[in-house]
Amino acid sequence: MREFSWIIPLLPLLSFLVILLFTRENRKLSSAISIGAITIGFIYAIGLLIRQLGDNSEFEMRFAWAVFPTMSLEVGILIDSLTTMMLVVVTTVSMLVQIYSLGYMHGDPRFSRYFAYLSLFTFSMLGLVLANNFFLVFIFWELVGLTSYLLIGFWFEKKSASDAGKKAFITTRIGDMGFIVGILLLSIYAGTLNYKEVFAQAAGGVIPTAALSLAGVFIFCGAVGKSAQFPLHVWLPDAMEGPTPVSALIHAATMVAAGVYLVARSMAIYANAPTAGMVVATIGIITAVLAASIALVQNDIKRILAYSTVSQLGYMIMALGLGSFTAGTLHLLTHAFFKALLFLCAGSVIHAVHTQDIQFMGGLRGKMKITFWAMFIASLSIAGIPPLSGFWSKDEIVTSTMGHPVFMVLTLLVAFMTAFYMFRLIFLTFFGTPRDQHAYDHAHESPRTMTMPLQILMVLSICAGWVAIPWLKEGYSMFVYFHEPEAAQPHYLIMLVSSVVALSGIGLAYLVYYKRSISADALATKFKPLYTTLYNKWYFDEIYDRVLIKPVLALTSGLWTFDNGVIDWVVNFFGKFTVWVSDVKQWFDVHIVDGAVNGLGYTVWSFGALIRQVQTGRVQLYGFFIVFGIVVMLLIKVV
Amino acid sequence: MEISLAHYLALAAILFGIGMFGVLTRRNAVGILMSIELMFNAVNINLVAFNRFVTPADFTGQIFSIFVIVVAAAEATVGLAIVLLIYRNFRDIFVDNINLMKW
Numbered sequence: 220m221r222e223f224s225w226i227i228p229l230l231p232l233l234s235f236l237v238i239l240l241f242t243r244e245n246r247k248l249s250s251a252i253s254i255g256a257i258t259i260g261f262i263y264a265i266g267l268l269i270r271q272l273g274d275n276s277e278f279e280m281r282f283a284w285a286v287f288p289t290m291s292l293e294v295g296i297l298i299d300s301l302t303t304m305m306l307v308v309v310t311t312v313s314m315l316v317q318i319y320s321l322g323y324m325h326g327d328p329r330f331s332r333y334f335a336y337l338s339l340f341t342f343s344m345l346g347l348v349l350a351n352n353f354f355l356v357f358i359f360w361e362l363v364g365l366t367s368y369l370l371i372g373f374w375f376e377k378k379s380a381s382d383a384g385k386k387a388f389i390t391t392r393i394g395d396m397g398f399i400v401g402i403l404l405l406s407i408y409a410g411t412l413n414y415k416e417v418f419a420q421a422a423g424g425v426i427p428t429a430a431l432s433l434a435g436v437f438i439f440c441g442a443v444g445k446s447a448q449f450p451l452h453v454w455l456p457d458a459m460e461g462p463t464p465v466s467a468l469i470h471a472a473t474m475v476a477a478g479v480y481l482v483a484r485s486m487a488i489y490a491n492a493p494t495a496g497m498v499v500a501t502i503g504i505i506t507a508v509l510a511a512s513i514a515l516v517q518n519d520i521k522r523i524l525a526y527s528t529v530s531q532l533g534y535m536i537m538a539l540g541l542g543s544f545t546a547g548t549l550h551l552l553t554h555a556f557f558k559a560l561l562f563l564c565a566g567s568v569i570h571a572v573h574t575q576d577i578q579f580m581g582g583l584r585g586k587m588k589i590t591f592w593a594m595f596i597a598s599l600s601i602a603g604i605p606p607l608s609g610f611w612s613k614d615e616i617v618t619s620t621m622g623h624p625v626f627m628v629l630t631l632l633v634a635f636m637t638a639f640y641m642f643r644l645i646f647l648t649f650f651g652t653p654r655d656q657h658a659y660d661h662a663h664e665s666p667r668t669m670t671m672p673l674q675i676l677m678v679l680s681i682c683a684g685w686v687a688i689p690w691l692k693e694g695y696s697m698f699v700y701f702h703e704p705e706a707a708q709p710h711y712l713i714m715l716v717s718s719v720v721a722l723s724g725i726g727l728a729y730l731v732y733y734k735r736s737i738s739a740d741a742l743a744t745k746f747k748p749l750y751t752t753l754y755n756k757w758y759f760d761e762i763y764d765r766v767l768i769k770p771v772l773a774l775t776s777g778l779w780t781f782d783n784g785v786i787d788w789v790v791n792f793f794g795k796f797t798v799w800v801s802d803v804k805q806w807f808d809v810h811i812v813d814g815a816v817n818g819l820g821y822t823v824w825s826f827g828a829l830i831r832q833v834q835t836g837r838v839q840l841y842g843f844f845i846v847f848g849i850v851v852m853l854l855i856k857v858v
Numbered sequence: 859m860e861i862s863l864a865h866y867l868a869l870a871a872i873l874f875g876i877g878m879f880g881v882l883t884r885r886n887a888v889g890i891l892m893s894i895e896l897m898f899n900a901v902n903i904n905l906v907a908f909n910r911f912v913t914p915a916d917f918t919g920q921i922f923s924i925f926v927i928v929v930a931a932a933e934a935t936v937g938l939a940i941v942l943l944i945y946r947n948f949r950d951i952f953v954d955n956i957n958l959m960k961w
Contacts, residue, residue, distance in 0.1 A: 839882050839953065
């Protein structure tokens with residue numbers, strides 16, 4: 220059945236085309252086509268996973284697409300344990316988010332187009348996961364970027380939404396530039412872009428270590444952009460301008476994980492180029508700490524989750540950089556479910572109270588039971604409370620930092636902050652007294668299409684991590700691994716420490732935001748510089764504006780002036796000069812050339828007019844000429 | 859003074875010249891036809907004169923001139939018929955005015 224796996228991405232593509240071309244007018248049919256396509260893909264992916272669990276071998280299909288003398292560009296699919304894991308994650312979350320969107324986007328004037336975009340995204344993401352070479356993955360990489368742009372700016376009437384779309388597109392483009400440089404480096408040194416061939420060369424030491432490190436860092440640039448890592452993380456919080464299901468699907472569970480997937484896929488490069496691996500790990504932990512610290516003080520429910528996403532992605536990247544393939548991908552798996560769930564819950568809350576500011580929420584627990592429980596479970600999961608899925612993956616990540624004390628301390632710090640900000644969110648949203656009575660009165664539980672995905676994801680948020688319980692003989696690490704399968708070892712100390720850290724984070728949030736025995740305002744006043752810095756997101760947007768955007772704009776306006784003043788003047792001068800030359804030539808043409816031609820004609824004509832006099836048409840005159848001629852000739856003869 | 863061949867030839871030349879002058883100068887079609895008759899007759903005189911003075915034993919010149927007279931008569935008939943038709947169509951027999959075929 221693996222030969223036909225290309226059908227998984229193909230169905231959403233067909234659905235996109237059909238909706239766009241034929242069924243746009245029919246909202247019900249459009250959404251049904253889109254959900255139907257992804258559901259078939261989901262079932263197929265589950266089938267593939269079962270198949271792969273039975274026989275964990277690699278399967279590759281490749282076709283030459285463009286053959287050049289030195290290298291050929293290929294299309295193809297590669298199926299192994301990582302691919303099937305990703306396929307299941309992407310199709311599951313996509314399917315649930317699309318069902319959820321039925322309720323959330325209900326009444327939107329561009330309902331059908333929304334589903335078309337979601338289908339296009341699903342196609343691109345599944346293609347990215349299935350691709351068997353760097354060239355093809357780059358194509359899908361850009362396609363997911365495009366759909367991300369389209370969906371962030373879906374409500375483009377809002378200027379902030381269209382701006383956010385542009386910001387996301389341009390920021391990720393910076394990373395993609397590095398990605399393509401990395402691909403070119405690989406093509407130069409390896410002479411091929413096929414994953415397996417490149418990795419075989421990397422492992423065999425065919426590629427010089429320096430070049431391999433450089434290529435690894437450049438490829439990581441792409442992941443930095445797409446997975447919103449420091450210093451290109453600024454686009455993801457703004458991307459929350461898009462519809463919330465989009466945030467859940469693209470900007471939490473799947474697309475932003477593409478960077479992590481890419482690093483995981485390229486593990487052979489980082490394993491053989493330790494410098495590049497260290498760069499990856501450092502960027503990852505910086506991002507994790509930075510984003511988690513920002514999330515502590517934000518008030519917009521979606522932005523908190525966005526920074527949480529950035530921070531968790533930093534976790535995964537760090538784990539991969541430190542060489543723990545299993546930890547990074549496992550966290551990708553569990554994070555996809557609980558973060559999608561968090562976003563969908565946030566969407567449900569926003570749907571109910573029509574605000575995103577947690578300062579105006581509160582006490583919603585009784586009114587939205589399913590949403591509350593789902594969000595509560597997801598928060599426990601992300602905070603890393605056993606035995607929820609987040610605990611097991613976070614545990615793996617902490618384990619991966621063994622031997623790197625700095626990383627370990629920072630990882631635990633992030634875990635603490637994560638638990639704190641998630642429960643700050645929970646307490647402010649669902650507990651206490653309503654701070655906006657009007658919004659509270661209107662709040663209601665969301666429709667069935669929205670709560671059903673929440674319940675399914677809730678189950679997944681609890682159970683997905685169980686595949687990696689260290690006491691299992693055939694656990695996750697025996698299925699998804701790099702090089703050699705390695706049974707996970709339970710580290711009781713780490714389990715204990717991380718649980719304690721998570722619980723203390725929750726406890727602090729409980730004291731500050733539920734019991735109110737520690738005043739949040741007092742803390743904010745006491746650490747005012749720190750609070751302001753965090754509240755303003757470490758001033759990244761301002762710094763980029765000052766250091767990059769303003770100078771670039773100044774440069775461009777300077778260049779524009781140069782263009783306008785100098786280049787245009789020269790061009791216009793040559794234009795005018797040419798006109799003048801043409802005028803001279805026209806005068807010459809009219810008077811000299813035409814004059815010569817006309818003069819010749821006139822000369823011939825007037826000579827003809829003269830000669831014509833003889834041709835009277837009088838036969839008698841002609842006869843006279845004949846006779847006259849004969850007489851003259853006779854006279855000449857005689858004389 | 860005996861009349862010699864030269865006299866006949868001179869007479870014929872003068873007659874021919876008068877005929878030619880008529881052909882070239884007359885505007886009247888009938889006049890032109892008459893002048894042509896003069897030229898024929900000048901030729902006939904020549905033919906008869908040469909027959910008399912050069913080969914008196916034969917009658918070839920005289921027979922030839924009889925042919926000329928017969929043909930000329932036929933020619934005059936056709937010519938006058940054409941002139942008559944022209945006159946009927948144009949009410950005019952001045953050759954200058956009959957320029958239907960002139961460009």
